[in-house]
Amino acid sequence: MIDDLSGGLTARHPVEDDHSRVLAVVDAWWGGLKGEAGALERALLLPRLYFQHFTTTSFVVERDGRDGGGGGEGDGQLVAFLVGFLSQSEPDAAYVHFVGVDPGLHGQGVGRSLYRAFFALARSHGRRYVHCITSPQNTASQSFHARLGFTSSAVKPDYDGPGLDRVAFTIDLAAR
Ligand SMILES: CC(C)(COP(=O)(O)OP(=O)(O)OC[C@H]1O[C@@H](n2cnc3c(N)ncnc32)[C@H](O)[C@@H]1OP(=O)(O)O)[C@@H](O)C(=O)NCCC(=O)NCCS
Incomplete structure (x- = not known):
């Protein structure tokens, strides 16, 4: 699904059970930015509905599953996510709502890979602009x-x- 991730990492579209897994990491991954107010903001930005109704335009990245790969959804350790969607009201636009990468993997191109995958998806749906x-x-x-x-x-x-x-x-995206 995302073919330029480094070894041991795999991507898939999220499922509803990923909601709690993502909520469990955002504070640590954002480094507690803006303290308690920031934590509340982040939690409110990620209601369950994103993991019900926006899954086909979103991604999670995991390390290989506990059984050494080939396991079921949610078997691996969550290391990154991107929640995005195609604009319903602007037919040429797509939107990245929330993106995060495990701090242990920062600077290794995971965020860029997630965006590259989202850009490809947006393009395939005729979207020219990505906003966030x-x-x-x-x-x-x-x-x-x-x-x-x-x-x-x-x-x-x-x-x-x-x-x-x-x-x-x-x-x-047309200028790239
Ligand atoms: C922002 C974030 C998603 C970047 O993910 P990442 O996997 O570390 O980024 P990448 O390794 O793919 O970097 C892509 C480019 O951005 C640059 N970049 C990434 N983080 C940077 C930083 N903190 N300062 C300066 N440049 C940075 C990289 O150097 C790289 O540039 P290059 O390819 O020209 O060298 C990650 O730092 C993160 O999850 N932060 C906490 C959550 C957050 O703030 N999310 C975004 C707001 S919703």
Whole structure:
């Protein structure tokens, strides 16, 4: 499904049981960014519905299963995920809602592989633009998206509600 992952890692679309597995790692993977308020924000950003109704446009990456590979879904250790979807209202757009990589694997191209797979999926559905957002405090996310070729907005105050400022990213897949 994603053929440029390093050895021992495999990707698949998520299933509903992955919801709790992802929730269990986000705080550690985000390094506790923005403290308790950040933890609440992250939990509220990932309700179960993403693991019910957006699975075919999302990915999880696992290390080989406990039985040495070939096991069932959820057998491996979760090391990365991308939750995305095709815009229902903008026929030329797709959206990456949430992405995370185990800190032990940062800088090894896993995030880039997930985006590459999502770009291919978006293209195959005729989508030209991919959008996403992050918080202004998440400078790692901003550097990552810039390296992938996204353009970023200025900080948008109260974008997601009072006190919830965001930076918005866009990439034009036709220009790549
Ligand atoms: C942001 C994140 C997804 C990047 O994943 P990753 O697997 O480490 O990224 P990659 O190894 O694929 O890096 C791709 C490019 O981005 C760059 N990059 C990644 N993280 C970076 C950082 N913190 N600072 C500067 N550049 C960075 C890499 O150097 C690489 O560039 P190159 O190929 O030109 O050398 C990961 O750091 C993460 O999960 N962070 C915590 C969760 C988060 O903030 N998610 C995004 C917001 S929703």
